[in-house]
Amino acid sequence: MNSRLTSSWVTARVQFVLAAIFVVAGFGKILDPPGFAHEIYNYKLLPGVAVNALAIVLPWIELVAGFALFVGVARRSAARIFGVLLIVFVIALSVNLVRGRPVDCGCFGGPKVPKTDVQRLGDMKIAIVRDLGMLLLVWQVLAAVRREERDRR
Amino acid sequence: MRRDSSWRDAVGIVVVAVVAAAVSNALAGPERKLHWIGSYSSAVPAAPATVVPTPSPGAAAAAVTPAAGDEAGKAFAPHPNKAWVEISGEDVAALYARGNILFLDARRTSVYRAGHIAGARSISIWEADADDKVKALFSEGRDQSAPIVVYCSGGDCEDSHHLGEKLYFVGFDNVLVYKDGFPDWEKRGLAVKKGDAP
Numbered sequence: 001m002n003s004r005l006t007s008s009w010v011t012a013r014v015q016f017v018l019a020a021i022f023v024v025a026g027f028g029k030i031l032d033p034p035g036f037a038h039e040i041y042n043y044k045l046l047p048g049v050a051v052n053a054l055a056i057v058l059p060w061i062e063l064v065a066g067f068a069l070f071v072g073v074a075r076r077s078a079a080r081i082f083g084v085l086l087i088v089f090v091i092a093l094s095v096n097l098v099r100g101r102p103v104d105c106g107c108f109g110g111p112k113v114p115k116t117d118v119q120r121l122g123d124m125k126i127a128i129v130r131d132l133g134m135l136l137l138v139w140q141v142l143a144a145v146r147r148e149e150r151d152r153r
Numbered sequence: 154m155r156r157d158s159s160w161r162d163a164v165g166i167v168v169v170a171v172v173a174a175a176v177s178n179a180l181a182g183p184e185r186k187l188h189w190i191g192s193y194s195s196a197v198p199a200a201p202a203t204v205v206p207t208p209s210p211g212a213a214a215a216a217v218t219p220a221a222g223d224e225a226g227k228a229f230a231p232h233p234n235k236a237w238v239e240i241s242g243e244d245v246a247a248l249y250a251r252g253n254i255l256f257l258d259a260r261r262t263s264v265y266r267a268g269h270i271a272g273a274r275s276i277s278i279w280e281a282d283a284d285d286k287v288k289a290l291f292s293e294g295r296d297q298s299a300p301i302v303v304y305c306s307g308g309d310c311e312d313s314h315h316l317g318e319k320l321y322f323v324g325f326d327n328v329l330v331y332k333d334g335f336p337d338w339e340k341r342g343l344a345v346k347k348g349d350a351p
Contacts, residue, residue, distance in 0.1 A: 030177065033187045034261065034279035038312075041193060048193035056178050056187055060170035068166060077162035102309075114306075 003147075011144035014137050019070035021134065022082060026062030028109030033059070039106025043092050061085070069141070079141040086131045086138065093124050093131075184262050186281035193278070193315055231298040231327040237317030239332040242341060245302055248329070249343065255295070257320075259305045259312035260335070270304065270335065271344035274351050278315045287316075291323045300327045307334030 004010065029036040037055035040046060046054065061081065069078040089107070096103050102120035104111045105127045115123070178186060229248070232238055240248075248254045249270070256273035258265045265275040276286045301320060305312035317328040331337070339345060 031185075033178065033181070033185055034277070034281075037187055037191065038279050041191075048191045050191065051193060052187040052191040053189050056189065057171055057174045060174040060177070061167060064170040064173065065166050074159075074162035074166060076159045077166055080159070081163055081166060 005140060006144040006147045008144075011141065014140050014144075015069050015072070015075065018079075018082060018134065018137050018141065019066045022062045022066035023070070025108050026059040026066060029055070029059035029106075030063065032109055035110040036106055039104055039110060042103045042106075043096060044101070045092055045095065058085075075141060076145045079138050079145070083135060083138045083142075086135050090128055090131045090135075093128050097121065097124055097128075183282045184277075184280055187279075188281050192284065192319075229300045229327060229329060233326040236321035237303070237314060237328040237330045239330045240302075242331070242333050242337045244329075245304075245331045245338070246341060246343060248300060248302055255299070255301045257301060257303045257316060258335075259303055259316040260310075264306075266347065266349055268335075268339075268345050268347050269351075270338055271346040272351050273304075275349075276316055278312050278319065283316075283319065287319045287323055290320075291325075295325075297324045298327050300329050301325055302329050302331055304331035304334045304338070307332070307336045310334060 033052075033055050036059065037051050040055055041048070041051050062085070065078040065081045068074045069082075093103075093105065100121075102117040103124065104115065104120060105123060107127060178189075181187075229240075229244075249256070249272075256270050258269045258273045258275045259278050260269075260275075261277050261279060262275055265273075265277070269275070274290075276283055276290070303313040303316045303320070305316075313330045313334065317330050320328050
């Protein structure tokens with residue numbers, strides 16, 4: 001990989017951006033767990049009994065992992081967690097797009113204003129592209145951590 | 154070894170998150186609190202449920218007869234084999250005009266506060282006290298065969314259907330779901346009230 005892409009200058013900024021996005025996303029959901037439970041339910045991918053537990057815990061995982069990445073602790077683990085979450089988000093959105101079922105992403109908490117189905121479907125596509133872009137950032141962090149470890153040896 | 158340490162850190166992050174989530178949820182007020190185990194059905198059926206409920210003392214009551222001058226002129230009979238049935242805005246307006254029909258708002262409390270059908274009570278199914286409110290309603294000793302109109306935001310909103318199921322399973326067998334919900338009510342220019350009080 002191009003060493004410029006894994007330079008400490010780039011990595012510090014990528015880590016900051018990733019951490020900030022997940023901290024903001026987690027905090028938005030923590031403010032309103034019932035609203036997030038509603039969003040998860042609307043995806044129609046989980047049994048009803050599992051919806052609340054996920055709505056309670058997932059935002060905190062985003063927040064704690066985001067904070068860890070921000071302060072530079074357990075960076076590889078935090079980045080891996082983000083990678084897994086982003087893949088799950090992309091799959092959940094894609095399944096509902098294929099079903100033709102418009103859902104509010106719920107990525108940063110509930111929508112502030114009601115949306116039409118067409119707006120929701122458009123937003124779902126944007127969210128998938130955004131999540132794929134964030135997966136590239138995760139990949140950069142993992143590559144940079146790997147390179148730093150190699151350089152230390 | 155390094156790989157093991159990385160996975161151990163990941164587990165540590167998840168454990169810290171679970172503990173923080175548990176503390177946050179335990180300290181949350183009723184509008185933010187969630188029960189860890191959800192009590193929602195996985196999917197609301199397209200057609201009303203056909204489960205036969207446990208017979209209740211009031212279940213044998215006669216069908217509700219519309220009051221004189223009721224424009225709809227319909228009787229909303231109990232439906233003990235269905236958790237809920239959907240009704241139109243015209244029917245809802247006619248029931249509201251009777252003045253003695255219980256209306257329940259299944260949306261979030263904050264949304265209820267911003268505007269609800271005048272006289273409707275709030276039971277948000279996404280908030281932790283929903284089951285307690287349903288039980289309290291049952292404890293009021295209401296006629297379980299009398300119509301209860303439940304509503305949410307219309308469209309693909311299923312909150313009113315979920316509330317209908319909860320009411321059905323405690324013994325109410327005449328739950329009517331306002332299909333087009335509060336947006337339709339507002340469109341009709343009918344009575345709306347803001348704030349916590351019905």
